[in-house]
Amino acid sequence: MKFGVVVFPGSNCDADCYHAVKNVLGAECDYLWHQDRSVAGYDAIILPGGFSYGDYLRTGAIARFSPIMAAVADFARAGGLVLGICNGFQILLEAGLLPGAMRRNIGLSFRCEFVNVRVENTDTPFTSAYRPGQVLRLPIAHGEGNYYADPETLAALEAGGQVVLRYSEPDGRISEAANPNGSLHNIAALINKEGNVLGMMPHPERASEAILGSEDGRGIFISILRYLERRRGK
């Protein structure tokens, strides 16, 4: 099983994802350069957090034009697993691999803190290691995590079980107070209709070791690994 972590100019969680996959999970992992035109040979692609191209225009708006993104889109269309974390989620939205858009946080400032998210769908390649309704303690760190989609799209997302994580109270209740950025329906993570592209604002790689205060994020990587092993076994 081989993971590829894409390095855009301005990515800054690339090394953290690499560390979580390689050293914590013990899986194979390589960095992929934004100018590469192929992702052949990889089983899962991670678009890491950061400020790709400075995010000066709009988060993720330039990165989607990187040569590697065409290869990532082809990979996704062919059923490959793509995980976008934070800026990676924003890039997936800009690239049209996930529906909707991000606006600035409702308080207009960057927020870095641990939040609680409830797992809404465990029937995905990214969340099978969790229990339905399980509450995870994961860090966020972003200025634009305020998810928006038009009502029809939102209804379709809800109906299709595409909302994978939702900001919640520690006991799992969904409340406005638990929403750190104003995201519609408290959405923290989304999956595409086909179920192989996940975008999430919280950082699972920052919560994969006990010494960092939470291991709740490791389930994301473990789920991916299990899914790939099963798929290979078939």
Next chain:
Amino acid sequence: MGLTDEEYARILELLGREPNETELGMFAVMWSEHCGYKNSRPLLKLFPTQGPRVLQGPGENAGVIDIGDGQAVVFKMESHNHPSAIEPYQGAATGVGGIVRDIFAMGARPIACLDSLRFGDLKERRTAYLFSGVVAGIAGYGNAIGVPTVGGEAFFSPSYQGNPLVNVMCVGLLEGAPAKGAAAGVGNPVLLVGAKTGRDGIHGATFASEELGEDSEERRPAVQVGDPFREKLLIEACLEALKTGYVVGIQDLGAAGITSSAVEMAGRAGTGMELDISRVPRREPGMTPYEVMLSESQERMLLVVEKGREDEVKRIFRRWGLDATTIGRVTQDGVMRVWDGEVLAAEVPVRYLTEEVPTYVREGRVPDYLGPAQSFDWHALPEPADYNEALLKLLSSPNIASHEWIWRQYDHMVQTNTVILPGSDAAVLRVKGTSKGLALTCDGNGRYTYLDPYTGGMIAVAEAARNLAACGAEPLGLTDCLNFGNPEKPEVYWQLKQAIEGMAEACRSLGIPVVSGNVSLYNETDGRPIFPTPVVGMVGLLPDIEKRAQQGFRGPGDLIVLLGSTEDELGGSEYLYALHGLELGRPPRLHLEREARVQEACRAAIREGLLSSAHDLSDGGLVVALAECCLTGPNGPQGARVQVPRGGLRRDSAYFSETQSRILLSLPEENLPRLAAIAERLGVPYSVLGRTGGERLEVDDAISLPLSELQRVWKEGLACHL
């Protein structure tokens, strides 16, 4: 330009002719306090700079200390006060950028930043504007470059009203030997890499070396504009280039731009340099040699590369989308020769710009305010009628209230090393692949230093070290930012000298070398100096990161123990300020030998695994520290019930005195005998105050408050002003 008539005369004498405009500009910046340390250099020699672990002391881009396993920690602190007073966002942002470049110029990967902020009264709208702008600037830059901002401090007093202080510290981790900032190897090419050069920030160094006044707003063009995206690319490209082994010397372009970097690099190697500035990539046409030599455009570095290897180095920068241009070569004649194409634009022996910087040993004078201020007797003030109210008032002071509003805007977790997050006495980072941890803090009390500069200097060092001890670390070394007024005023010079002497004594006594630092003088507005404010940034080592402590109470049923003893010291306290609006009295004394023993006892207890928490006592004294321990528990707020031994003190003094050398501990009862043994072995007094548990903080029969109320007041104390 900031040169005096005597200094100009000296330049004529050295050159034997009139300098041209470019040369004069180069002298002005290199002889400014900011670059030349002409007032502070003789005083800085008082600091101890040696130690068994010190690999690089002051003089390079940053200090370097060995932490074993072929690794070293690299750190430095720098001020960006004047730019931030005029243009808060960019002033603070470029402050971060500059200090981060100093760290990777040593070959180290930047792993953390801390910021030490001093502002005026937050009730003033301009203060709130400047303060939020500075925090946003630090966040905007630091978050984008992927270096976590893990700690710092913020303090508010009317003294900083027109002249806020923005000090940023950066810490890096180095594998292998440090890079050099020397232009060695005659004939080696000199490369300018990174951003293009524009007209921004011309004469920032001289601006930084004069007082702020009515016309300071006009100096806005002297403030640079930062591009954190380019900085991030520059970090990666420079670290990659250094790995090739072909980079002989490297230095960032900070204050005074190409001039200071080229001159300092040649100065360190005893060489000269020949530059052709017509080759410098420009952002705008028509720049004069003067402008190119003095531009402080950000995100640039100067590299000296092994001859014949330039292409390999340039290829790395191009891959990261950055310019890399050969603009000159190293010469042996010790002269800085600047060509603009065919025209000789400047020709000055390097030595004149470095070694010949005039230094001033000035006469100090005890300031007139000091006697009356120190003899103020707070015993004449009435005791608070209601101690619940007194405590709530203290907790709502922006100096004591939760600073989460600040650090929540900073990405403090990127790089996945932050083990103790902001909000405890010190931040702790793990060192991946080892069992080691690094503890980081910064500290400095300008109010104490105003009221007693010598003691204030000592306490700045001692308290930083105590912060580290409270999480189980031993101090490795320190960096400092000396923020003072105009040293040409005898009273300010006296404050500076006293504070440095105090700091130096504490360093010697506690065995902590000074490995880097920065001096920021002329912090005055309309002739009024700020509180003299030495800020100390300190790095400590935890040999085993599993043996660490944080400040909050962990759970119910633990004993609460005070290490150290309380004396009648409310002078200069936050209590006097928050309740009476007074910044007067004699600040607490410091007994260095006692301090060392208290720190050792705390460290020993942590390493034996005895403690649930440890918190350094500082602003607000014992009862404020108790409330902080209740509110910052890792498992949520935790109540406590305590009896405070009065020892003949008035109740307000027993509760809020800021006596030094005290640490508040909590521990399971069965560990008390072992803690007692440590305390007795080291001769440290201790007292058992009470127990954790419940939903309230109860102190004697004077204070009883629900945690929810404490938390509300403490959480809103700062945020409600912003």
